[in-house]
Each structure stands twice: as C-alpha cells, then as structure tokens.
Amino acid sequence: MQIKNHRIEQYWYRQSSNVTPATTIVPRFVVLHYTTGWDGAASRDWLLGAAGGSSNQGSSAHLVIDRDGGAWQICPFNRRAWHAGPSRLGSLRDLNSHAIGIELVNPGWLKPDGLGGWIDGHGHHRSDQQLIDFGGYLLAPHSRVGADVYAWPRFADAQIRSARAICELLVHKYAIQAFVTHEQIDTRGWKTDPGPAFPMAAFSELVEDFGRVHRPLRHAVNATRLNLRGGPGLGFERVDPPGQLGRGTLVDLQHQDQDWAYIEVADGDHAGVLGWVHASYLDRIWN
Ligand SMILES: [Zn+2]
Known part of the structure; x- marks a missing residue:
C-alpha cells in the first residue's frame, strides 16, 4: 500500500460531498470511530452524502473500514472531513481541522x-x-x-489488522502525534466510540514506537489557583513557594500516578520547581 496525492492508491475512492470546500489540513492526529451500523456499504454511502445518494449533509470521514478488512476512502487526507464534531484535545479545539477520521464498521453498544x-x-x-x-x-x-x-x-480480526496497517502507513506519511478516540475528544459528553471492544492501546503504540511522543509533555494549568503538593494526594503539604500555580502556568509532566501528576514548573519565577498537582487541572499543549 502507498499514499499518493493524499489517497491510498489501492483503495476504492469517491469524495464525500460533506467536506469543507477549499480548505486543506495538515493531519497531526487520527480519530477512531465506529459507524453505529451493521452494514459497511450503507455507512459508506451515508458518509458520502449526496455523492453516495444519501440525504446526510452533516458528517463524513476520511476512511471507512469494513469488517472483512476492505476499506473505502471518501476524502483525501489533506482535506477537512466532518467526523469529530465539537471537540477538544488538551489545549487544541476543532479536531476536524487537525485530524484524519477513520470509521470502523461496528454497531456500537446495545x-x-x-x-x-x-x-x-x-x-x-x-x-x-x-x-x-x-x-x-x-x-x-x-x-x-x-x-x-x-x-x-467485537471488531473483526481482519478489520483490526487492516486498520493497523493503514494507521502505520499514516504515521510514516504524516507527522501523526497521537491516536485518539472520538469519546476522548467529544465535548458534548455523549460519544462512546470506538468503545471498550476496540484495542486502543495497540494503536497508541504506533506513535510511541515511532518516537513521536516526546517526554516530558508540556501542559498548561486550567484552574484559577492550583495547589502544588509534596505528594500525590490532598493529604500532602503544599510546596511553598510557589504554593499555588496560576491559570495558564506552563508545566512539564514528568510522571502520572492515577489522578495525580508529578510536574516541573516550566515558566515564571518558579521555573524548575517540582511537585504534584491533580491531573484534571492540566491541559496538554500540542505544538
Ligand atoms: Zn465518532
């Protein structure tokens, strides 16, 4: 398989009508979805919109992967497809402008x-x-x-193998920094795809193997005042100075222990100070 002109040459191709016109993107993430359907060709036609003879004017993706491992491409990888909806990943919003969307044929929860x-x-x-x-x-x-x-x-084995091969190709072709689930980036709080039956960890490994994940990872404080503590819990004393970190303070994540993050302050008067904060008050900075 190879990618030429932002298309996987070997695959069936037709462009969805549901693509932002005259807008190109530089893909840095891959968002994984399920179709919420049982039939691959029907989902493909739905996501093609008018180009597939369907009435759908609101959604698309870049690829649809069927259960037998066959795939249809319906948008070039450098064009903005509509799969992520209202979305956020750390400090980054609108994932459609930064991500390739892959739909796996699967009905989702029952x-x-x-x-x-x-x-x-x-x-x-x-x-x-x-x-x-x-x-x-x-x-x-x-x-x-x-x-x-x-x-x-369950996802079919042939489907997962095909998705992995495609994702490996994408990591080599584009500067993909992370694989994410639709659930993870959805800001409306109701998306569940691709769900617990999908082997997400095997996909995240693809970028780690490729050495794209640089540690430590930069984050910004998203709370007005965030306590910096000597250990991973509310029972630990504050590290003083600085005691508290203000909103927007940049920190580097060194280590995470469940909900607690061990960080190094990266800017301001207290740069270099180490301590623990509650991880929910940190937003990953993607740059
Ligand atoms: Zn989705």
Missing part, C-alpha cells in the same frame, strides 16, 4: 431488552444469538450510556 436479547442504538431488536453470529461481544458498563451493562460487538 442495551439489554430484559428478556435475554438486545436493542441497538437505532432501536432495533437483536437476539443474543444474532450478536454471537456477528462475531461475539464484550459486556461492559459505560457511564455515558446509562446504568446498565451493555453489549459491545
């Missing part, structure tokens, strides 16, 4: 119907046997969906 069967995201009923025949599923809770335990249909 909720229990109370009788041993399942109801998919479109309200359609599926028996347990239908899910098993489709490839099986993982049972997992998800706070964004509700209080139940949900069925997450």
